[in-house]
Amino acid sequence: MSSMNILGTWTLFQRETKRFMRVKMQTIAAPALTAVLYLIVFHYAMGERQVPGLDVDYFTFLIPGLMMMAMLQNAFANTSSSMIMGKIMNTHVFLMMAPISPTEALIAFLSASVLRAFVVGSVLLLVLLPFSDLQITHVWMILFYGVCGSLFMGSLGLIAGMWSKTFDDMSMVTNFVIMPLTFLSGVFYSVQQLPPLWQSLNEWNPFFYLIDGFRQGFIATGDSDPVHAIGMVLVLTVSLVILAWYLWKIGWKLKD
Amino acid sequence: MTALTIKDLNKVYESGKQALQNVSLTVPKGVFFALLGPNGAGKSTLINILADTVRASSGSVSLLGHDLLTERAWGKRHLGVVPQEIAFDPFFSPREILHFTRGMYGQKRDEAWVNDLLERLELSEHANKITRQLSGGMKRRLLVAQALVHRPKVVILDEPTAGVDVELRKRLWDFIRELNAQGTTVLLTTHYLEEAQELCDHVAIINQGQVIASQSMQSLLGDVASSNLCCRYEQPVKLLESQKQALQAFAPRVCDGVLCLNLQHQEGQSNFDAAYQAARQALGVPLDTYIRQENLEDVFLRLTHKDTR
Known part of the structure; x- marks a missing residue:
């Protein structure tokens, strides 16, 4: 049978969604609290200062960055935790035994990642909005970077989950790859504040384009050229989705 | 028609270990088939290839006339496998797991069948508990329910009664025998050879990756015994x-x-x-x-x- 297993895809999406909804405190409430804590700390540390070169106050600059950072981290966590838990607890065999093609599996996993990212992003926006007069200026940019960022990170989470054999392997990816790239991507500062060498290096950091582009959807200004950023994000996202699909298809690190 | 036809199946792991060597086997449709062998003989490798959790190095497998290695989606819809290792999703209850499993096989929700399975496998009382709270024997029975929930035509049971007490084991076999009588082909591996002798009408013995006997139970015990x-x-x-x-x-x-x-x-x-x-x-x-x-x-x-x- 070559037709798509729509019910199977929908069921897998539901399973991946219910999984994160079962632990709401960890997946939704905790990122919201972390973002509020960041805001409080930076509010007192930075006062009423403006971000150099962007003509926007630091507080307003910070909120979209924090939102996007949480969205990216949660999109990654949704697929990576599902994969690594499945491997450790051996439940991944049920997925491999089911008549779900690589395309169907990817649609289900990545849709759940996007949903989790947007749920977390929306909760953060609702929690942080009272602290600021943030406006939405380009909805399409917020949606474009939000969706692409979630697909990018969801795919990365799938690949990291396939690669990892232990929770320690996964922790290594999270702490030594994802965290540094996120923190050094301009969530907390404008890259124009960096020395020229770091500015050049930042041009190779995909998180920089995702966070800066998402932020431009709110404050209508940023550090990256919009056309260049959209191109970079599209190429990186499509490439990573295709890579995740291919690795799933060949059963990389899943099948002997 | 045969339920399963395996021809010249080979599996060499990356480590170089040859787990299966030119395995050829025919499982007639509707039989209760025992696949026996000492530990490490290659039984689980063979089952895992059928279940698509391990890749075959060479050879062919046909399930109900369809090439299992190229028509995977079709094959998977008609095959139910109970894996040897206990595995459970700690986030969900047995009832949710059965609904999810059925859905992933592309089949609509069937509350009556899920209830029937839970009852026959004596899990009804525990249907809404989180699986972490189940005993080892209950988790094993849940694996059996998961393999049956999409009503497969061929069921592979890889040591399904390990850790299940005698009384429950007997009732589990009664249930599987009923399914077999209704036309489901059952392929069983077990270390309880008395059970295999009592239940199965066909038997294959595999040793060091090779099939050393494959015939009806009656003829094996008559000819070889x-x-x-x-x-x-x-x-x-x-x-x-x-x-x-x-x-x-x-x-x-x-x-x-x-x-x-x-x-x-x-x-x-x-x-x-x-x-x-x-x-x-x-x-x-x-x-x-x-x-x-x-x-x-x-x-x-x-x-x-x-x-x-």
């Missing part, structure tokens, strides 16, 4: 190497401290006398002797040349 001369001595027997050599012609084994010698039958005559004299010469006059017909376990041990020989 023979009788044993059993000699009991004052002390439980422990065979020395020299005694094994002296008794080599009778495939000597020690079962519960009793020496068992394989008897050959030809034209209505057996070599009983020669076996008795050989036992006397090697170990002395026995306290007691008796003849015992071989069962599946004896045949299995003899064919796989193991342990107590």
